[in-house]
Amino acid sequence: MSVTYAKTPMRVQDPAVRRNNFDEVALGYTLDEAMAEAGRCLQCKKPMCVAGCPVNVQIPAFIKALTKGEFESAYNIINETNNLPSICGRVCPQEEQCEKQCILSKKGEGIAIGRLERFVGDGFLDNEEPANRALPSNGQKVAVVGSGPAGLTAAADLAKFGYEVTVFEAFHEPGGVLIYGIPEFRLPKALVKKEISKLKALGVRFLTNVIIGKTLTVDDLLEDGYSAVFIGSGAGLPRFLDIPGENLNGVYSANEYLTRINLMKAYDFPHSHTPVKHGRKVAVIGGGNVAMDAARCALRLGAEEVHIIYRRSMEEMPARAEEVKHAREEGIIFDILTNPIEILGQDGWVKGLRCVKMELGEPDESGRRKPVEIKGSEFGTDFDMVIIAIGTSPNPLITASTPDLKTTRFGGIMVDEATGATSKEGVYAGGDAVTGAATVIQAMGAGKRAALAIHRKLSEKACINFAVNLNAAK
Amino acid sequence: MYKIIEKRTLAPGVHFMRVDAPLVARSAMPGQFIILRVLEEGERIPLTIADYDRTEGWVTIIFQEVGHTTGLLAELGIGDHILDFAGPLGRASELDRYSRVLCIGGGVGTAPLYPQIKHMHEAGTEVDVILGARSRDYILLADEIRRCCSRLYIATDDGSLGHKGFVTDLLKELVSGGERYDHVIAIGPLVMMKAVSALTREFMIPTTVSMNPIMVDGTGMCGGCRVTVGGKTRYACVDGPDFDGHLVDFDEAMRRQQMYRQEEKESHICRLPGMGGQVR
Numbered sequence: 001m002s003v004t005y006a007k008t009p010m011r012v013q014d015p016a017v018r019r020n021n022f023d024e025v026a027l028g029y030t031l032d033e034a035m036a037e038a039g040r041c042l043q044c045k046k047p048m049c050v051a052g053c054p055v056n057v058q059i060p061a062f063i064k065a066l067t068k069g070e071f072e073s074a075y076n077i078i079n080e081t082n083n084l085p086s087i088c089g090r091v092c093p094q095e096e097q098c099e100k101q102c103i104l105s106k107k108g109e110g111i112a113i114g115r116l117e118r119f120v121g122d123g124f125l126d127n128e129e130p131a132n133r134a135l136p137s138n139g140q141k142v143a144v145v146g147s148g149p150a151g152l153t154a155a156a157d158l159a160k161f162g163y164e165v166t167v168f169e170a171f172h173e174p175g176g177v178l179i180y181g182i183p184e185f186r187l188p189k190a191l192v193k194k195e196i197s198k199l200k201a202l203g204v205r206f207l208t209n210v211i212i213g214k215t216l217t218v219d220d221l222l223e224d225g226y227s228a229v230f231i232g233s234g235a236g237l238p239r240f241l242d243i244p245g246e247n248l249n250g251v252y253s254a255n256e257y258l259t260r261i262n263l264m265k266a267y268d269f270p271h272s273h274t275p276v277k278h279g280r281k282v283a284v285i286g287g288g289n290v291a292m293d294a295a296r297c298a299l300r301l302g303a304e305e306v307h308i309i310y311r312r313s314m315e316e317m318p319a320r321a322e323e324v325k326h327a328r329e330e331g332i333i334f335d336i337l338t339n340p341i342e343i344l345g346q347d348g349w350v351k352g353l354r355c356v357k358m359e360l361g362e363p364d365e366s367g368r369r370k371p372v373e374i375k376g377s378e379f380g381t382d383f384d385m386v387i388i389a390i391g392t393s394p395n396p397l398i399t400a401s402t403p404d405l406k407t408t409r410f411g412g413i414m415v416d417e418a419t420g421a422t423s424k425e426g427v428y429a430g431g432d433a434v435t436g437a438a439t440v441i442q443a444m445g446a447g448k449r450a451a452l453a454i455h456r457k458l459s460e461k462a463c464i465n466f467a468v469n470l471n472a473a474k
Numbered sequence: 475m476y477k478i479i480e481k482r483t484l485a486p487g488v489h490f491m492r493v494d495a496p497l498v499a500r501s502a503m504p505g506q507f508i509i510l511r512v513l514e515e516g517e518r519i520p521l522t523i524a525d526y527d528r529t530e531g532w533v534t535i536i537f538q539e540v541g542h543t544t545g546l547l548a549e550l551g552i553g554d555h556i557l558d559f560a561g562p563l564g565r566a567s568e569l570d571r572y573s574r575v576l577c578i579g580g581g582v583g584t585a586p587l588y589p590q591i592k593h594m595h596e597a598g599t600e601v602d603v604i605l606g607a608r609s610r611d612y613i614l615l616a617d618e619i620r621r622c623c624s625r626l627y628i629a630t631d632d633g634s635l636g637h638k639g640f641v642t643d644l645l646k647e648l649v650s651g652g653e654r655y656d657h658v659i660a661i662g663p664l665v666m667m668k669a670v671s672a673l674t675r676e677f678m679i680p681t682t683v684s685m686n687p688i689m690v691d692g693t694g695m696c697g698g699c700r701v702t703v704g705g706k707t708r709y710a711c712v713d714g715p716d717f718d719g720h721l722v723d724f725d726e727a728m729r730r731q732q733m734y735r736q737e738e739k740e741s742h743i744c745r746l747p748g749m750g751g752q753v754r
Contacts, residue, residue: 170693172511172518172558209560211693215497238697240707247700247707247726249733256696264517264690270741273517273542274690275734348729395694396712 005108008037010115015329019299022184022267025326026090034119038066041111044103049113052101054445055081055153059098059113066120075124078117083156084149084195084444086125087178089118090187092441093320125194135162137203140458143168143226145212145398148176149440150232150431152199153447154454158230159202161455166226167204170211173263176234177432178440180263181255183293185300186323189262213397218405222426227461228454230420231413231429232447235437236395240388241285245343250277250350254286254294254389261297279385282306283353285340286389287317288437292324294387295332306332307383311339311358311371337371341378343386352382391437398433412436420450428454476510476559479532481552485611487539488582489548490524496531498523498561504589505567505684505716508533509692511558512546519543520689522586522661522715523562533561536585536614541738563692564715567659567682569593574600576648576655576679577623578641578670580662581607584614586684587661595622602655603627604644606666610635642669649677657682660719664728671719681719685710687730702726 011027012018018025029037041063049059058077065074078085094100094114102110140163144155147169155165173179178192200206210216212233221229238253240246257276260266264274282298284291287310295306308327310317313336317324328334335355342354357377360369394411406414406423413422413429420428430446432438480492498508507522519541525534539548550556567590575594579587584605594601601622606629607613613628613635620626627644628636637644641662649655658681660670667683674681687710690696694712701710704721708714 170560171691172560209558210497211560211563214563214693215501215561217501235695237694237709237712240697247702247730249729253697256690256698259690259696265515268515269737272515273741275737275741277733277737348726397693 003042003104004040005104007109007112007115008033008040010112012326015326015331018185019296019330022300024188025185028122029115029119034066034116037112038063038116040104041067042103048101048103049098049111052098054097054441055448057082057098057117059111062120063111063113063116066116071120071123074120078120081448082117082444083153083199085117085121086191087121087149087187087195088441088444089114089116089121091182091439093439095321097441122191125191127198135160137164138162138462140164140227140462141166141225142454142458143221143229144232145218145229146170146176146232146234146431146433147174147196147206148178148232148234148431148443150234150433150443150447151176151230152196153444154230154232154428154430154451155204155447156199156202157448157451158454159199159204161451163227163455163458165204167199167206168210168212168216168221169206169208170233171263172208174206174208176232180259181290181293183258183262183297185296186293211397213401218398218402218424218427227426227458229427230447230450230454231398231422231427231433232431232443233395233398233433235392235432236411237393238388239391239393241340241390243340243342245345245350246388248343248345248350248386249348250279250384251343251386251388252277254284254290254387255392257294257387258290258297261301267297267301276301277385279303279383280305281383282385282387283309283340283381283383284387284389285309286391287312287319288389288391289319289323290437291387291389292319292327292332294389296327296330298385298387299330299332303385307335307381308332309335309338309340309353309355311337312368313337313360316368339371339373340386344380350384350386352380353386354378354380392432394433394436402427410436418449419453420446421453426457475555475557478550478552478554478556480534481550484536484614487548488536488612488614489539490534490536491547491550492532492534493556493559494531495533495559495561498533498559499526499528499531502526502528502533502562503566504569504593505586506562506564507586507686507692507715508535508559508561509563509689510535510547510556510560512543512550513557516546516557517543518558518690518692520563520686520692520711522684522686523589524585525589525592533559536582538582542741560692563711565713567593567684567716569599570597572599572657574602574655575657575659576602576604576645576653578604578645578658578660578662578666579606579614580641580660580666581612582614583660583662583666583684584619587659588615588619590659591619592622600624602648602653604629604641604648606630606641606644606662608632640669641666642673645670645673649679655679658719659683664724664731667719667722668724668728671722671724675720682716683719683722684715685717685722685727686715687727688733700730 431443
């Protein structure tokens with residue numbers, strides 16, 4: 001068998017067309033394309049890809065099933081460890097994880113594992129009957145706070161173990177960042193809804209409009225009969241740059257901008273009632289995936305020019321390579337080694353940005369070369385909208401209302417990494433609420449570990465209770 | 475879905491609703507707010523909690539028809555349901571450290587003020603109240619408030635009830651006349667809260683105002699509700715809505731309140747019959 005070192009390409013919408021619509025950019029594999037790509041897999045005896053996956057999807061096994069045309073079996077293999085294959089296939093940074101470890105990537109391009117996962121997952125999206133049926137209810141209730149990737153994963157696993165799971169969501173719609181954050185053109189919302197309806201079929205109950213820390217506290221949940229609580233409340237307060245002009249009209253946090261567009265469908269205003277400003281010349285500050293999403297949304301809302309303003313160089317940019325590539329193709333302009341120092345205003349509205357040029361110095365604590373200001377390089381540029389996408393700091397709602405929940409010095413919830421157990425008995429946490437901004441799959445991994453730890457703990461308790469009762473009966 | 479169990483029109487375009495929301499009522503405190511959405515394509519808007527009953531499980535809201543969403547809400551009647559009703563949000567007002575307080579309510583700002591007055595009255599604090607509005611029709615909850623305060627003063631712009639003029643006229647009169655208050659709580663239009671705060675700064679009376687900026691989630695996630703307080707950016711949803719009136723940048727708040735004025739105008743035009751409900 002000859003080895004092919006190039007990935008089977010995936011069709012995408014033409015950049016000139018897609019910059020004007022919110023439809024999905026990447027179009028997915030056809031059956032032939034999927035088979036061709038699956039056929040490249042060498043079926044390693046010691047697959048490095050599995051170790052590179054935060055939830056250890058049995059990658060060679062599902063690919064093997066795929067090559068044999070056993071689609072359902074391929075789906076079941078993925079589903080054993082990953083409840084959201086259609087989502088992960090789209091938004092996981094595979095190039096940093098499984099695909100990076102693929103033996104083929106040593107000489108050429110690794111297997112397009114994400115694309116194959118997406119192909120398999122999409123084939124079973126409409127299956128209402130979950131592939132893995134839940135165990136009969138064990139009568140114990142577990143609460144999950146937040147319905148993003150961490151919460152959904154924990155909920156699914158706990159339901160499969162036989163718990164009665166209730167997910168509490170602050171917004172009016174479940175899905176967390178998958179719904180409010182990641183835009184339609186990268187992750188269609190219909191797909192997220194289907195994945196959620198599968199969880200409902202597993203018996204998971206969703207309660208929207210309940211803000212844990214406000215409507216109910218973690219202690220309320222424990223008192224209300226939940227044997228354990230998993231906190232996956234996600235990213236918190238958007239960070240700003242702390243430079244003059246940030247409260248001018250026309251300055252958004254990426255969180256607000258994306259929530260208005262994705263969750264509240266402001267692109268469809270006034271049919272949808274939530275408005276969003278349409279910038280003509282837009283500056284997006286930051287270099288992560290969220291910055292790319294915001295920039296590409298601004299373009300789709302009719303901006304003539306959209307700039308990504310990033311203080312380091314392209315090499316340090318944290319966004320996925322594919323997202324940067326897509327953004328570039330669509331015409332987003334990258335102003336690298338540029339740092340904003342003031343947002344300029346006129347009559348209360350954004351008028352422009354004052355920046356300085358940077359150069360890279362010695363590596364900093366993140367290991368990346370630290371950007372240093374070039375003296376006397378200040379310059380001004382006209383903009384009528386500025387979107388700040390430089391990350392978030394932890395949300396205080398839950399920690400402030402749960403005094404015995406210990407936090408890290410960044411304000412994240414302190415956990416035992418292996419189990420997600422917090423300083424409070426019966427309370428577990430994972431995802432961005434613990435780590436700060438990270439990826440969907442990392443949050444899912446944390447949800448998985450915590451679900452297992454909760455199951456172990458509660459089964460242990462159940463065993464002890466059983467033994468005690470048995471003794472008492474004697 | 476949250477059932478409307480009582481509805482009354484208090485003044486032209488001003489409505490009172492009692493909503494069945496047991497979880498919100500269970501933890502509601504004076505000064506907090508809720509976020510609601512009327513229908514599927516609807517906007518999320520914050521409204522302050524006017525009253526609540528933990529055992530009966532209801533929360534009341536009082537709102538003025540000022541935009542599209544409040545207009546849609548006004549169309550609902552008893553037995554209808556509000557699609558989403560989330561809360562309580564924001565910090566509860568700090569009301570337990572004063573001995574004599576002057577509360578000033580302007581227009582629908584009286585609604586969130588009422589539970590605070592009631593709370594302080596029940597705790598034994600002496601409360602005087604000034605209510606102000608355009609005309610007598612818009613003076614809200616006067617009977618309810620009279621029952622739980624020491625003295626009630628009223629000002630209307632047109633003189634149809636009480637003093638003809640502004641609440642600040644009465645405030646000035648009271649304090650110049652020798653009345654002593656250790657705190658002022660003012661809730662109403664930004665321009666009123668600004669004027670009250672300017673005056674109490676002169677009189678050196680600490681003053682709390684309640685901010686009601688544009689928000690999306692109400693949980694600190696969007697940052698749309700930022701208010702500059704003492705030169706620092708604060709989020710009205712998680713740090714407020716109550717802030718020190720002497721430190722709030724009211725001019726900025728007024729400007730931010732106008733952010734979507736253009737869109738509101740456009741949407742109004744294109745929602746008119748015959749326009750097909752479409753702009754683009």
